[in-house]
Amino acid sequence: MMEKSRRSFLKVAGIAAIGLGAAPAINFASSDSNGKAHAVKSKNEEALSAKRWGMVIDTNKLTKEVAEAAIEACHKAHNVPDFNHEVDEEKFPNTRPVNHKQEIKWLWEEEFHYAFPDKEDEFLAEKYHHLPFLVTCNHCKNAPCVQACPTQATFKRKDGIVLMDFHRCIGCRFCMAACPYGARSFNFRDPRPFIEEVAKDFPTRSKGVVEKCNLCAERLANGEQPHCVEASEGAIVVGDLEDPESEVRALLNEHYTIRRKQSLGTEPSVYYVM
Amino acid sequence: MLEIAIKGSRNYWLWIVFLLLVIGAGAIVYIDQFMNGLMITGMSRDVSWGFYIANFTFLVGVAAGGVMVVIPYYLHNYEKFHRITILGEFLAVASLVMCLLFIIVDLGQPTRMLNVLLYPTPHSMLFYDMIVLNGYLFLNIVVGWKILEAERNQVEPEWWTKPLVYLSIPFAIGIHTVTAYLYCGLPGRGYWLTAILAPRFLASAFAAGPAFLIILCYIIKKFTKFDPGWDAMQTLAKIVCWAIIANLFFFLCEVFVVFYSNIPSHKTHLQYLLFGYHGYNALVPWMWSGLIMMFTGAVFLVIPKLRNNKVLLPFTCAMIFIGAWIDKGLGMISGGFVPSPLHHVTEYAPTGPEIMITLAVYATGFLVLTILYKLATQVKEEVNG
Numbered sequence: 001m002m003e004k005s006r007r008s009f010l011k012v013a014g015i016a017a018i019g020l021g022a023a024p025a026i027n028f029a030s031s032d033s034n035g036k037a038h039a040v041k042s043k044n045e046e047a048l049s050a051k052r053w054g055m056v057i058d059t060n061k062l063t064k065e066v067a068e069a070a071i072e073a074c075h076k077a078h079n080v081p082d083f084n085h086e087v088d089e090e091k092f093p094n095t096r097p098v099n100h101k102q103e104i105k106w107l108w109e110e111e112f113h114y115a116f117p118d119k120e121d122e123f124l125a126e127k128y129h130h131l132p133f134l135v136t137c138n139h140c141k142n143a144p145c146v147q148a149c150p151t152q153a154t155f156k157r158k159d160g161i162v163l164m165d166f167h168r169c170i171g172c173r174f175c176m177a178a179c180p181y182g183a184r185s186f187n188f189r190d191p192r193p194f195i196e197e198v199a200k201d202f203p204t205r206s207k208g209v210v211e212k213c214n215l216c217a218e219r220l221a222n223g224e225q226p227h228c229v230e231a232s233e234g235a236i237v238v239g240d241l242e243d244p245e246s247e248v249r250a251l252l253n254e255h256y257t258i259r260r261k262q263s264l265g266t267e268p269s270v271y272y273v274m
Numbered sequence: 275m276l277e278i279a280i281k282g283s284r285n286y287w288l289w290i291v292f293l294l295l296v297i298g299a300g301a302i303v304y305i306d307q308f309m310n311g312l313m314i315t316g317m318s319r320d321v322s323w324g325f326y327i328a329n330f331t332f333l334v335g336v337a338a339g340g341v342m343v344v345i346p347y348y349l350h351n352y353e354k355f356h357r358i359t360i361l362g363e364f365l366a367v368a369s370l371v372m373c374l375l376f377i378i379v380d381l382g383q384p385t386r387m388l389n390v391l392l393y394p395t396p397h398s399m400l401f402y403d404m405i406v407l408n409g410y411l412f413l414n415i416v417v418g419w420k421i422l423e424a425e426r427n428q429v430e431p432e433w434w435t436k437p438l439v440y441l442s443i444p445f446a447i448g449i450h451t452v453t454a455y456l457y458c459g460l461p462g463r464g465y466w467l468t469a470i471l472a473p474r475f476l477a478s479a480f481a482a483g484p485a486f487l488i489i490l491c492y493i494i495k496k497f498t499k500f501d502p503g504w505d506a507m508q509t510l511a512k513i514v515c516w517a518i519i520a521n522l523f524f525f526l527c528e529v530f531v532v533f534y535s536n537i538p539s540h541k542t543h544l545q546y547l548l549f550g551y552h553g554y555n556a557l558v559p560w561m562w563s564g565l566i567m568m569f570t571g572a573v574f575l576v577i578p579k580l581r582n583n584k585v586l587l588p589f590t591c592a593m594i595f596i597g598a599w600i601d602k603g604l605g606m607i608s609g610g611f612v613p614s615p616l617h618h619v620t621e622y623a624p625t626g627p628e629i630m631i632t633l634a635v636y637a638t639g640f641l642v643l644t645i646l647y648k649l650a651t652q653v654k655e656e657v658n659g
Contacts, residue, residue, distance in 0.1 A: 096310070101318035101620055110616060117617040118539065135616075144461055150400035151389040170389050171312075171382015174400055176322040180462020180615045186322055186382065189313035207311035208382025261615075264461040 046223030050240035052160035053139065053215055054269040056251045059131055061235035067109050067132040073231040074107045074213070079204045081194035092193035104185040106213040107136040107228055118261055128274075134228075134236070137162060137183040137213035138260060138268030148178035154210075160241075160269060161215045171208040180261050181268075184212045241269060275423055278652045279645045285497070289644065293637045300634015303627045304379060312382060315628040320620035321611040323380070325628050328603035329635070330376035332482070333369045334453045335475060335602060337410065339483010340366035341446035342513050348439050354506045357654065358491065361502065363418035364646035365487060366446070370411040372639035379631055399455045406448040413442040418646070426653045450475045457610065465543035465610045468531070474524040475602065480517035482598040484510045485571075485591040490647070492588050500651040500658075504584075511587060515575035518568055518594050525565075525601070542617070547609045554619045557608055564600030567593040 075082065083098040113120045115133040139162045146156050153168035154175050176184045190207045198204060202218065205211055215238070216226030229236045239248035248271075251257075257271040282290075307314050317324040343362035346352035378384050395401050417438050424431035454472035457463070488510050491502040532540045545551050547561045571594035574580045581587065613619045624632070 096313070099313065099318070101320065102313060103319060105319075114616040114618060117615075120538075147397050148399070148460070150395050150398040150404075151386075151393045152395050153389070168386070168389055168393070169383065170386045171384075172377075172380070172400065173322045173382070174398070174456070176319075177457075177463065177610075178460045180460075182320070182615050182618075185319055187311065188315075188317070189311040206383075207313075210382075261462065266461060 044221060044223070048220045048223055048225075050159050050246075051242035052141070052240065052269065053220075053238065054160070054241035054248050054271065055139075055215070056237045056239075056248045056257065056271045056273060057134055058235050058237075058251070058255075058273040059133065060273065061233065062132060062134065063235075064109075064132050066231070066233050066235050067134050069231040070134065070228040070236065071107050071109070073227040075105075076197075077199050077216075077227045078106060078202050078214075079191070079195050079199050080104050080106055080211075081191035082196065083194055085194045085196050087193045095193045096189075098194070099188070102186075102188040104187065104191060104211065106185075106211070107134060109133065110135050116258070116260060118263065119258070133272065135181065135183070135260070136228075136270065137215070138181055138266070138270045139213075139215055141267030141269065142265060144178040144180065144266060145175035145184065148174040150174065157217070161217050162212075163214055163217060164209075164211060166203065166205050166209050166211065169209040171210065173210060175210055180264055180266065184210050186210050275419075275426065275649055275653070278649050282648065286644075286648070290641070293641045293644070296637035297634050297641070300631050300637065303630045304634070306627065307379070307631065308384070312380075314625060316623050316625045318620055318622065320614040320618060321608060321622035323607050323611065324622055325604070325624035325632055326376045326380040328607040329632055330373050330380070331453060331475075331606060332599050332603045333373045333376070333639075334407070334449050335479030335598070336483045336486060337366040337369035337373065338446045338450040338476065338479040339481075339487070340369075340414070341443055342480050342484045342517075343487070343510070344439065344446070345443060346509070348436075349443075352509070354503060354509060357500075358487070358502045358506050358510075360418055360422055360650045361487060361490060361494075361647065362483075363414045363442075364650060365483070365490065365643065366414045367411060367418065367646060368639045368643035369483075370407060370414070371642050372635050373407060374411070375635045375638060376632075379635065399452060399459060403449075403452045403456060406445055406452050410442065410445040410449050413438055413445055417442060418650075422650055422653055425657055428657065447476065450479050457606075462615045463610050464532075464537070464540035466606075467540070468528060470524050470527060474521060474528070477517050477521035477524055478598045478602050481514050481521055481568075482595050482602075484517070485514045485594045485598075488514070488591045489588050489595070494647065494651055498651040498655065500654045507587070508582070511575055511581050511591075514591065514594060515572065515581070518572045518575070518598070521598070521601075522565075522568055522572060542613050543609045546612050546619070547605055551613060552619055554612070554621055556621045556623060557605065557612075560600055561605050564597045564605060567597030568601065571597060 074080070081104055083100055083103050087095045089095070109132040112124065112128045112131065112133055115135050139160055141160065143156055143162050145154050146162060149155075150172060151168050151170055153165045153170070154162065155165070156162050171186065173186055176186060187205050187207045187209055192204055195204060219226055226238055229238050237247050237251060239246040241248060243249060251273060252271060255273040257273050259268045259271055262268070315324060340362035343355050343359050347355040347359045378387065381387055390400065390404055417435055420435050421431045451472045454475040457466035458468060458471040460466060488507050491507050495501055529544060532544050542551055546554065547557055549555070550558050571590050574586065574590040580590070608622050612621060
């Protein structure tokens with residue numbers, strides 16, 4: 001696949017270079033290098049699929065350690081910058097000091113009354129005050145961010161996953177204003193100096209684009225479970241909400257679950273077992 | 275007609291050079307922002323829009339305010355506005371230039387901005403905002419230019435300018451309505467989630483736009499031989515008066531609803547702006563100054579003796595203009611983001627570089643305004659001998 005598109009790129013570039021001169025030709029060919037004529041759409045037999053992906057987080061099983069492990073697995077694999085990381089001065093000279101308010105996060109811990117501000121309760125059971133609640137993109141059925149995006153850089157897949165095209169995003173941040181869960185982060189600066197070790201199988205981002213949790217779409221496509229699920233020791237389960245036989249549906253049947261800001265009608269796909 | 279702009283007095287050129295210097299300084303800062311990203315601003319994960327979008331929102335209002343001279347003159351044949359209609363239209367042009375520049379400097383990836391046209395997305399309110407803003411800009415340039423040219427040549431304006439003028443009226447309402455819809459259609463932002471946002475925006479626009487026009491009339495009278503007419507300015511002052519009262523009334527409606535209903539997700543924002551929230555109160559003095567200025571301005575305009583006072587009027591108008599700028603600029607934008615949807619409080623203040631870029635955008639707008647007003651006043655001087 002990789003090999004093929006490169007070959008077609010070289011072919012088009014070569015032919016065009018003769019007729020048009022090298023510079024415009026390379027621009028032309030690189031913008032078209034997906035090679036419409038050659039691209040073969042093949043379905044990975046191993047890929048995990050669902051009618052509508054959803055997540056169930058069991059707050060009874062989610063300890064602080066597990067939550068932190070899940071966050072680390074997610075952020076490392078997706079090249080999410082860590083502003084506390086010490087910058088390699090040789091590789092990135094003159095890196096300016098960070099503003100921690102401009103941080104990036106895909107998956108993080110919140111206390112109950114921040115994760116569920118509409119369920120604030122002065123007499124809430126003591127245990128909930130100290131539980132870590134993992135919050136992330138809810139991959140809403142009616143996603144306000146998808147509605148707001150003026151370029152469809154944020155879009156919803158048929159299987160319910162809300163994804164982002166980092167190369168189409170113009171950085172207007174309308175989606176961040178639209179998201180009622182604060183799930184989105186903006187690259188106020190080049191994130192690369194703050195990535196300890198670049199994970200090769202996921203792109204790094206440039207400055208000026210928005211990003212968020214993608215429910216590990218790239219792993220589901222390979223038949224693998226999301227990173228947070230793998231690291232969670234059973235506290236996080238991902239599966240098909242529309243399939244009555246699925247594990248997530250079994251959990252929803254057995255337990256009382258809540259979702260964040262249900263009253264807004266966004267229909268979040270992330271459930272919390274209480 | 276443009277040749278008029280390159281013949282001017284020493285003061286005219288000093289002013290132009292001053293504006294160019296501000297633009298140059300801002301451009302240098304912008305290069306830094308372009309290279310290093312929006313990290314140079316005070317914006318954050320929680321307050322993801324700031325000074326740029328605040329000024330954008332306010333200036334959309336100033337642009338829409340131009341319609342307050344177009345409607346009386348073209349729909350009601352109010353002759354006294356004949357001389358200042360062009361000033362309203364050209365003010366709209368300059369304001370829209372600034373609006374578009376503010377959008378561009380706010381983008382994380384400005385080189386990709388044409389993606390909005392490449393992938394037109396009718397379910398996004400920004401798509402419509404792009405259409406109405408550019409449409410209104412185009413209408414005002416064409417109409418203003420053609421009518422001024424006709425006046426210079428002492429002929430009737432071409433017949434097709436009339437329908438364009440009529441079309442510009444719904445466009446003026448449209449730009450501010452759609453700009454309000456950017457905010458008030460978002461489910462998780464209690465401060466903006468109110469049907470009165472668009473009317474409120476329009477009311478403050480119809481106050482701020484004409485208030486600024488009155489100030490401009492004073493400046494024109496001082497520096498050129500063209501007299502916009504005291505009667506016209508008085509009528510404008512009455513328009514400002516009722517519009518600012520409507521704006522304050524809408525604001526009070528908002529205050530009543532959020533505090534009496536007591537719904538936290540709606541109430542906390544106004545609480546933060548007016549009284550501070552959990553010890554955070556950076557915007558409280560701003561917000562109160564804005565309210566006091568708007569209220570005092572309204573009182574000064576309601577009382578005929580004070581409204582007719584030629585010395586007081588420009589100050590009253592400046593108060594209302596600045597009051598509306600605070601109310602709809604920083605108050606509206608920061609107020610919507612603080613507290614965040616998770617009820618964290620992250621405060622916002624623009625940084626030095628952010629202010630510099632903002633000033634440069636304003637200088638660009640004033641450059642456009644100066645040149646257009648120079649054309650307009652000179653033509654009127656020529657014609658009126």
